[in-house]
Every structure is written in C-alpha cells, then in structure tokens.
Amino acid sequence: MSRFVIIGNGIAAAGCIEGIRSVDKDSPISVISAEKHKVYSRPLISYYLEGRTSLEKMNYRSEDFYKKNGVQLIYDTAEMIDTKKGTVGLSGGRSAAFDKVCIAAGSAPFVPKISGLDKVKNKFTFMTIDDTLALEKSLKKDSRVLIVGAGLIGLKCAEGIFDRVSSVTVCDLADRVLSSILDKDCAQVMQKHLEKKGIRFMLCDTAERFEDTKAVMKSGKTVDFDILVLAVGVRANTQLAANAGAQVDRGIIIDTAMRTSLENIYAAGDCTQGHDSSVGTSRVLAILPNAYMQGFCAGVNMAGGESSITDAIPMNSIGFFGLHCASAGSYFEKGEGEIYEQKSCGGIKRLYIKDGRLTGYIIIGDVTGAGIYTSLVREKTDLSGVDMEELKKNATLAIFLPQTRRKKLGGVV
Amino acid sequence: MKRVYVNEQWCLGCHLCEYNCAFANSGETDMVKALKDKPIYPRVHIEQSGDITYAVSCRHCKDPLCVKSCIAGAISKQDGVVKIDKTKCVGCLTCVLVCPYGAVRPGETGAASKCELCLENSCGEPACVKGCPNNAIVYEERQE
Numbered sequence: 129m130s131r132f133v134i135i136g137n138g139i140a141a142a143g144c145i146e147g148i149r150s151v152d153k154d155s156p157i158s159v160i161s162a163e164k165h166k167v168y169s170r171p172l173i174s175y176y177l178e179g180r181t182s183l184e185k186m187n188y189r190s191e192d193f194y195k196k197n198g199v200q201l202i203y204d205t206a207e208m209i210d211t212k213k214g215t216v217g218l219s220g221g222r223s224a225a226f227d228k229v230c231i232a233a234g235s236a237p238f239v240p241k242i243s244g245l246d247k248v249k250n251k252f253t254f255m256t257i258d259d260t261l262a263l264e265k266s267l268k269k270d271s272r273v274l275i276v277g278a279g280l281i282g283l284k285c286a287e288g289i290f291d292r293v294s295s296v297t298v299c300d301l302a303d304r305v306l307s308s309i310l311d312k313d314c315a316q317v318m319q320k321h322l323e324k325k326g327i328r329f330m331l332c333d334t335a336e337r338f339e340d341t342k343a344v345m346k347s348g349k350t351v352d353f354d355i356l357v358l359a360v361g362v363r364a365n366t367q368l369a370a371n372a373g374a375q376v377d378r379g380i381i382i383d384t385a386m387r388t389s390l391e392n393i394y395a396a397g398d399c400t401q402g403h404d405s406s407v408g409t410s411r412v413l414a415i416l417p418n419a420y421m422q423g424f425c426a427g428v429n430m431a432g433g434e435s436s437i438t439d440a441i442p443m444n445s446i447g448f449f450g451l452h453c454a455s456a457g458s459y460f461e462k463g464e465g466e467i468y469e470q471k472s473c474g475g476i477k478r479l480y481i482k483d484g485r486l487t488g489y490i491i492i493g494d495v496t497g498a499g500i501y502t503s504l505v506r507e508k509t510d511l512s513g514v515d516m517e518e519l520k521k522n523a524t525l526a527i528f529l530p531q532t533r534r535k536k537l538g539g540v541v
Numbered sequence: 542m543k544r545v546y547v548n549e550q551w552c553l554g555c556h557l558c559e560y561n562c563a564f565a566n567s568g569e570t571d572m573v574k575a576l577k578d579k580p581i582y583p584r585v586h587i588e589q590s591g592d593i594t595y596a597v598s599c600r601h602c603k604d605p606l607c608v609k610s611c612i613a614g615a616i617s618k619q620d621g622v623v624k625i626d627k628t629k630c631v632g633c634l635t636c637v638l639v640c641p642y643g644a645v646r647p648g649e650t651g652a653a654s655k656c657e658l659c660l661e662n663s664c665g666e667p668a669c670v671k672g673c674p675n676n677a678i679v680y681e682e683r684q685e
C-alpha cells in the first residue's frame with residue numbers, strides 16, 4: 129500500500145489517476161482541487177460561450193470517475209509540501225500524508241502590470257469555468273470587447289463571444305496572431321480569415337494605460353471598451369515545488385519519467401518543463417495531450433510501474449470560424465532547409481524539411497491526414513524511404529514503402 | 542480481438558467499401574436515399590500508391606493516441622473498440638492531428654468520425670468487409 133496525493137484536478141491529474149490505477153488498484157488516492165469542479169475539459173470554455181457544448185458535456189470523465197477509481201476528492205488548496213514529514217499542507221490547516229505525490233497544478237494567467245488596470249471594472253482572464261461564467265454574465269449585445277493577447281486563448285475567447293457582443297478588438301505586441309504556433313505567412317492567412325469575420329486587430333501594439341473604459345495604446349491610439357479580457361499568456365504554477373526545494377525554471381523540471389529533482393515528488397502537465405524532442409531542449413509544452421500523457425506516465429511510475437516519455441513535441445489543432453489549422457514540431461528560417469509550400473483556396477500548407485527529416489509543418493484548411501505528418505515529426509522518420517513527391521502532395525500512407533505500409537495496415541498496432 | 546485488415550493485393554480500388562460504410566452509418570434504410578447526390582463521409586477510405594490501392598480505417602490501436610489527446614474527453618476505448626461520443630465532440634480535430642494512420646477524419650456534422658466496426662449500426666458487422674467483392678478487406682483476429 130502506498131498513499132498517493134495529487135495536487136490539482138485537471139487533465140494531468142485525471143491521467144495520473146488512470147496511470148496509478150493501471151498498476152495499483154487499491155492504494156488510496158487523494159486529489160486536492162483548488163477549483164470547486166470535477167475535472168472538465170478546459171479548452172472547451174470558448175465552445176461553451178459559443179453554445180457548442182454545455183457545462184455537463186464539458187465533464188472530462190463520467191459522473192462516477194472518482195468513486196470508481198477510489199479517489200478522495202478534496203476541494204482545497206495545497207499550500208506547502210513538507211518533504212520531511214511527507215505531507216501536503218492545505219489552506220484549511222489540514223494536511224494530507226503521502227508516500228508519493230504528483231504536482232499537477234497547471235498554469236495561471238499572467239496579468240501584466242498596466243497602469244490604471246486596477247480601476248477597470250469589467251476585466252476578466254480566460255482559463256477556468258468560473259472565469260467563463262463571470263465573463264458570460266457581463267456580455268451584452270452592445271458590448272465592445274478588448275482582448276489583450278492574440279494567442280490561442282485570446283483568439284478562442286474572441287471566437288466564443290463574437291456573436292454575443294457588438295465588437296471584438298484584439299491587440300498584441302507580437303507582429304502576428306498565434307505567434308507560438310504559426311510562422312509569419314501562415315499567421316497572415318489566419319488573420320485575414322478572422323478579419324473577414326469581423327474581428328479587429330491591433331498588432332505590434334498593446335494597452336499601455338487604462339483610463340476607466342478607455343485603453344491608451346503604445347502607438348498612441350485609443351480604444352473604448354466595455355469589457356476587457358487579459359490573455360497575454362500563462363505561467364506555470366511552480367511555487368509549491370520551488371518552496372519544497374525542487375529545481376524549477378519556467379516550469380517544474382522533470383525527467384522523462386516525470387520525476388522532479390526531489391524524491392517521491394512527481395509533476396505533470398502545464399506546470400512542468402520537460403524534454404521537447406522536436407528541438408532537443410527542455411521546454412514547457414502546455415497542451416492537453418501532453419498533460420494527459422505526462423499525468424498517466426507519472427501515475428504508472430508512482431505506482432511502481434515503468435514508463436517514460438521521450439517523444440513529446442509541440443502540436444496543435446485549432447479552428448476558428450470553420451477554418452482549421454494543424455501544426456506540429458519546429459520551424460526554421462528560409463535557407464536553413466527546404467520549406468515546401470502549397471496554397472489552396474483560403475488555405476496554406478507548409479512543410480519544414482531539413483537533414484532528411486520533417487521537422488515541422490503547418491496546415492491551414494483541409495487537415496485530413498495531418499496525423500501522418502505529425503507522426504513523421506514525432507518519430508523523426510528518416511525520409512529516405514519515403515516518396516517525397518507524394519509526401520508533399522498528400523498526407524496518406526502511400527508515402528511509405530510497401531512493406532512499411534503493409535505492416536501498418538496488416539498487424540495489430 | 543477482431544479487427545479490420547486489408548489485403549492490398551486483392552483490392553480493386555472500386556470504392557464500394559466507402560459507399561457501404563456511408564450507407565451503414567447513415568441511419569437510412571434506402572441506399573439511394575442515403576447517398577444519392579450528396580457528399581459522403583465514409584469512415585473507410587481508399588488510397589492509391591502507383592497502381593496499388595488499399596482501404597484505410599481505424600486500427601483500434603492498443604494504446605490509442607486519439608483517446609489520450611482528445612481535448613473534450615469524447616474518445617474512449619470500450620471492449621477494444623475506439624469510439625467517439627459525437628455529443629461531446631466539438632470538432633477541434635486534435636484526433637486528426639495525432640492519428641498516425643490518417644484514419645480519423647472530419648465528419649458530416651463537423652465532429653470527428655472514424656470506423657467503429659459497425660457494431661452499433663444496423664449492419665452489426667463491418668459493412669466494408671461484408672460488401673467487398675474481392676475479400677480485400679477482412680474482419681478477423683490476428684496475432685498481437
């Protein structure tokens with residue numbers, strides 16, 4: 129018997145529970161959840177505002193998930209980890225004893241210091257169900273919304289509220305939208321699409337000062353708004369780990385088995401910084417698939433099994449107003465390798481090929497088959513056995529040698 | 542567990558599997574009504590490499606990436622079959638992003654769509670296999 133404690137109750141925690149139970153069916157698991165909700169699909173909050181899902185359907189797991197897995201769910205905040213005593217101290221003064229603990233504390237919105245921000249009444253971040261319900265309450269047909277941040281979260285918010293307000297303006301210091309997942313030209317394709325739908329952009333510009341319901345921008349322009357959404361970025365929740373003495377950088381440093389630098393303390397999900405195999409360095413990969421897989425891996429190892437992740441890569445599939453975008457891996461500047469480009473009606477595909485490997489790709493438009501490209505990036509497939517002309521044209525299994533393809537389709541995988 | 546496999550040397554590239562699949566999953570009882578003059582969204586598709594053709598559908602992987610990656614918790618594996626809960630799916634296509642076989646595709650309603658072995662539609666067994674004129678697709682148990 130071991131006592132397992134998981135700090136946080138998001139996707140990484142759900143993965144951790146399932147990982148532990150794949151090895152150990154009986155030991156007690158306690159989950160400490162600062163949000164007073166059962167695990168839900170965080171990326172669906174914008175779909176909720178758009179009316180494309182409901183609070184109930186956002187539940188990530190079934191109603192009996194905790195019971196079925198013998199999990200005690202504690203709605204409280206973990207305040208410290210005492211490595212000597214082996215306890216997690218909770219805000220209410222209680223504590224939870226552990227033999228193995230997993231920190232799955234996710235990330236928190238970064239709120240920049242902007243003069244006058246404290247006096248803005250209708251301001252929101254966009255991370256949680258509670259954020260979403262609060263934002264929803266303030267939405268009115270005639271609201272003018274200013275979103276600071278043209279990244280994934282800011283733009284998903286823009287899409288979610290667009291039909292429920294009168295105008296949406298998005299500003300960002302970066303020179304393009306979705307700067308963490310798109311290269312400059314592809315970002316333009318997406319930006320044009322969003323502008324056509326009616327979203328206004330102010331790029332290379334940001335709010336420098338707020339005067340009540342007016343934002344004074346760096347450029348000197350002004351924007352009048354009724355609702356302000358801050359989506360500049362997120363920061364990994366590393367404090368608990370750091371205070372306990374674990375090594376942290378931008379995230380909690382973990383090895384390929386999700387161990388932190390402290391014994392019996394594991395970490396998973398958005399709060400971590402692990403190995404990004406597409407660039408070979410340690411990075412925060414704040415995406416949901418990664419959170420689940422890291423959580424599962426941590427759980428298996430905590431329960432005495434053996435698991436590791438060595439092939440994590442950045443990847444994203446995201447759509448805005450019907451236009452899809454799939455991307456994975458890393459890109460490089462022109463001249464460092466081959467950048468294959470194919471334009472289609474309203475879309476674009478770019479493949480980044482270097483040293484006989486696909487290092488990354490972006491597709492905007494028809495993303496059918498994109499997973500085949502993703503697998504080439506993830507597995508760092510040597511393209512010498514691959515039909516390059518076919519590869520560029522279509523993402524199908526026809527790119528592989530016949531024997532490779534037959535193995536993929538003829539065996540148990 | 543029984544899965545769908547292809548024998549590419551027998552495939553004629555006739556695309557009948559695609560039509561049978563779309564029909565079996567349409568909920569209609571009349572094939573003409575189900576398919577005529579409409580774009581179809583089959584869960585099996587024919588690919589071509591030179592003069593070889595073959596059918597591709599979900600492999601129902603042992604450790605499916607789509608299940609682990611679904612941002613809506615809409616994909617699960619039950620009794621060996623990978624299934625999409627279409628009422629939960631929001632059509633983000635993360636499953637399309639991660640499927641190494643290109644077997645999950647955008648479906649008719651925008652939700653992702655893939656082979657679920659026809660176990661829950663009126664066909665009751667894979668319609669692509671049942672209707673294949675040349676035994677190029679089979680439904681059988683193979684060694685793990």
Ligand SMILES: Cc1cc2nc3c(=O)[nH]c(=O)nc-3n(C[C@H](O)[C@H](O)[C@H](O)COP(=O)(O)OP(=O)(O)OC[C@H]3O[C@@H](n4cnc5c(N)ncnc54)[C@H](O)[C@@H]3O)c2cc1C
Nearest residue numbers: 136138139140162170171206233234397398414415416419
């Ligand atoms: C609007 C939006 C859209 C997104 N879209 C996508 C997408 O399309 N694709 C994708 O891959 N990813 C997307 N993401 C990112 C994805 O949601 C995250 O990668 C994922 O949720 C990370 O899961 P996690 O379990 O690591 O962290 P979280 O989901 O952040 O969960 C951590 C939990 O721990 C709790 N916690 C923190 N500290 C403590 C403490 N001390 N004690 C107790 N509890 C604590 C927090 O309250 C939180 O509930 C999106 C995110 C947002 C906000």
